[in-house]
Amino acid sequence: METLLKEMEEYAAVRHVPIINEQERSAFCRIVQDFCPHRILEIGTAIGYSALLLARCAADDACVTTLERSEERAEQAQKYIARSPYASCIKIHVGDAGKLLQQENIRAGAPYDLVFIDAAKGQYPDYFAKALPLLADHAVLLADNVLFRGYVRSEQKIPHRYRTMVNRLREYLCLAAETPGCHTDILENGDGLAVTRWDRTAEASTTERGRNHAEKA
Numbered sequence: 001m002e003t004l005l006k007e008m009e010e011y012a013a014v015r016h017v018p019i020i021n022e023q024e025r026s027a028f029c030r031i032v033q034d035f036c037p038h039r040i041l042e043i044g045t046a047i048g049y050s051a052l053l054l055a056r057c058a059a060d061d062a063c064v065t066t067l068e069r070s071e072e073r074a075e076q077a078q079k080y081i082a083r084s085p086y087a088s089c090i091k092i093h094v095g096d097a098g099k100l101l102q103q104e105n106i107r108a109g110a111p112y113d114l115v116f117i118d119a120a121k122g123q124y125p126d127y128f129a130k131a132l133p134l135l136a137d138h139a140v141l142l143a144d145n146v147l148f149r150g151y152v153r154s155e156q157k158i159p160h161r162y163r164t165m166v167n168r169l170r171e172y173l174c175l176a177a178e179t180p181g182c183h184t185d186i187l188e189n190g191d192g193l194a195v196t197r198w199d200r201t202a203e204a205s206t207t208e209r210g211r212n213h214a215e216k217a
């Protein structure tokens, strides 16, 4: 598996495929190992590198459902995954993640213990809204590149070509911080990995408190 991962890293470097960056990998793997998820959903497969890390670090019986828009990348991912010990536990779905997340075959895999968001940065708020109902009562939601080259927290003028993306990432971070039931930390080594711990019971009691408060007012 180490040799295969190395080969994938080299492929990604030569072809400019953005796989999870080196500074984040060990923290990413530690989070997955600690949480020990059984059912995993990944949004953004690329060549299958993080899907393999997820499968390796998760529970022994874990299955990974991963979504990728590019047919070419999905094919390459399938070839790598077929050579790994996790060929039977990773299933790639090709298509636009926003649409796939509403499809019955992806929803049928729920509840997911862990969701890793790593596809179109401008779609993160949409992925958040669509992934939340698919989470198990206690789950972890990871989102990569949330600080996007430092722009997301910068007070300086954002280059025009990044403006929408940066605004959507800011929106994502607000959702992850303010949605009842979510508790979010951001790991800052690398490009920013948001780690959201989700507790549906906390969400339910916050919503209930809010309702009581509104009724009394």
Ligand SMILES: C[S@@+](CC[C@H](N)C(=O)[O-])C[C@H]1O[C@@H](n2cnc3c(N)ncnc32)[C@H](O)[C@@H]1O
Pocket: 018, 019, 020, 021, 043, 044, 045, 046, 047, 048, 049, 050, 051, 067, 068, 069, 070, 073, 095, 096, 097, 098, 118, 119, 120, 123
């Ligand atoms: C950063 S890469 C994923 C890297 C991968 N998670 C890893 O660390 O090995 C993002 C991937 O998301 C895919 N992508 C972008 N927009 C997408 C969309 N709307 N639906 C599905 N996949 C998308 C891209 O083609 C790209 O391969």
